[in-house]
Amino acid sequence: MNDVDILDRVKETLPEVHMATPLEAIVEQGRTRRRRSRLARGGLVAAVALAVSLGAFEATGTTPSPGRASVLKLGHSLVHVQLAGYSINSNTDGTVTIRFTDEQSMSPTYMQQVLAKAGVPALIRIGSFCHTPNQPSGFEVSDRQGPQGNVMVITPSAVPAGAELSLGYFSDQVAWTMIAIGQPLSCVTSP
Numbered sequence: 001m002n003d004v005d006i007l008d009r010v011k012e013t014l015p016e017v018h019m020a021t022p023l024e025a026i027v028e029q030g031r032t033r034r035r036r037s038r039l040a041r042g043g044l045v046a047a048v049a050l051a052v053s054l055g056a057f058e059a060t061g062t063t064p065s066p067g068r069a070s071v072l073k074l075g076h077s078l079v080h081v082q083l084a085g086y087s088i089n090s091n092t093d094g095t096v097t098i099r100f101t102d103e104q105s106m107s108p109t110y111m112q113q114v115l116a117k118a119g120v121p122a123l124i125r126i127g128s129f130c131h132t133p134n135q136p137s138g139f140e141v142s143d144r145q146g147p148q149g150n151v152m153v154i155t156p157s158a159v160p161a162g163a164e165l166s167l168g169y170f171s172d173q174v175a176w177t178m179i180a181i182g183q184p185l186s187c188v189t190s191p
């Protein structure tokens with residue numbers, strides 16, 4: 001049994017149903033979509049190749065183009081993670097935006113890994129907040145509370161050497177500070 005036989009049987013069982021679009025037009029639409037999909041995949045491969053080659057030029061000391069994100073210059077990856085409890089996105093200006101939602105599903109370890117990939121060293125705790133005796137200075141985070149949750153904008157290149165971001169995630173707020181790596185931590189259960 002081939003496609004024509006199957007179509008004939010279907011036509012016999014549904015004599016009252018009329019199809020306004022000819023079968024040839026439907027088949028051509030499918031072919032067109034497949035062609036576009038192949039072109040899109042080819043464009044994606046070309047974009048990846050271009051990104052890799054730009055990274056190779058930069059590694060050899062060639063001046064990067066002014067439109068490139070500074071996170072690429074620093075060797076960090078662009079990240080775009082959208083989860084129920086938070087989202088982390090690298091921006092073209094070299095900053096990283098963290099948006100916390102009201103959802104309570106979060107993996108601190110995974111969040112630390114994503115932030116590290118974006119160039120932000122961090123210590124993430126749920127239900128507690130840590131600081132060190134000597135807190136690094138000279139670093140600011142733009143943060144605000146909005147209708148869609150807490151939003152923080154961080155500039156990874158401005159994180160002081162030997163420091164990391166300490167985030168304490170609580171049910172009603174997020175507390176943060178910079179901590180000195182290697183110093184003893186002092187953690188509290190309320191911000």
